[in-house]
Amino acid sequence: MIESVSHITFVVSDLERMSHFLVAIFDAEEIYDSNGQEFSLSKERFFLINGLWVAIMEGSPISERSYNHVAFKVADADFDLYVKRVRVLGVDILKGRDRVAGEGRSLYFFDHDNHLFEIHTETLNQRLVSYEQMRSDV
Numbered sequence: 001m002i003e004s005v006s007h008i009t010f011v012v013s014d015l016e017r018m019s020h021f022l023v024a025i026f027d028a029e030e031i032y033d034s035n036g037q038e039f040s041l042s043k044e045r046f047f048l049i050n051g052l053w054v055a056i057m058e059g060s061p062i063s064e065r066s067y068n069h070v071a072f073k074v075a076d077a078d079f080d081l082y083v084k085r086v087r088v089l090g091v092d093i094l095k096g097r098d099r100v101a102g103e104g105r106s107l108y109f110f111d112h113d114n115h116l117f118e119i120h121t122e123t124l125n126q127r128l129v130s131y132e133q134m135r136s137d138v
Helices: 015-026 076-089 124-137
Strands: 007-012 029-033 044-049 052-058 069-073 106-110 116-120
Touching: 007 015, 015 029, 015 044, 015 052, 015 076, 076 106, 076 116
Parallel strands: 007 052, 069 116
Antiparallel strands: 029 044, 044 052, 106 116
């Protein structure tokens, strides 16, 4: 039986730049640095973001951008703080999609290697309730 998501790995062109990105936006805590050694496929660093293990490995970045993304849940009261953190780094921010009432707020942005991230203010249950409400209003 699946217990949880074990970790998320991002292949990046610059470990130092991605480390700064993770710490500056997500308050990531660096817990491991291979220090140039390659125990796995390449040089790597491990971080914890609120208990979630995030690995970054040095390599060729993805060449094409897509909507595949990782979304991090934040409290609505903290949303504007995260928007500021993202803007300070000067990364590309996408125009958000149209939302239905009760769907929460989102900010989509790319890192320097074309990985898409989202800061989001709602839960799955909140989304389902808002969709059900939309169905019953039709």
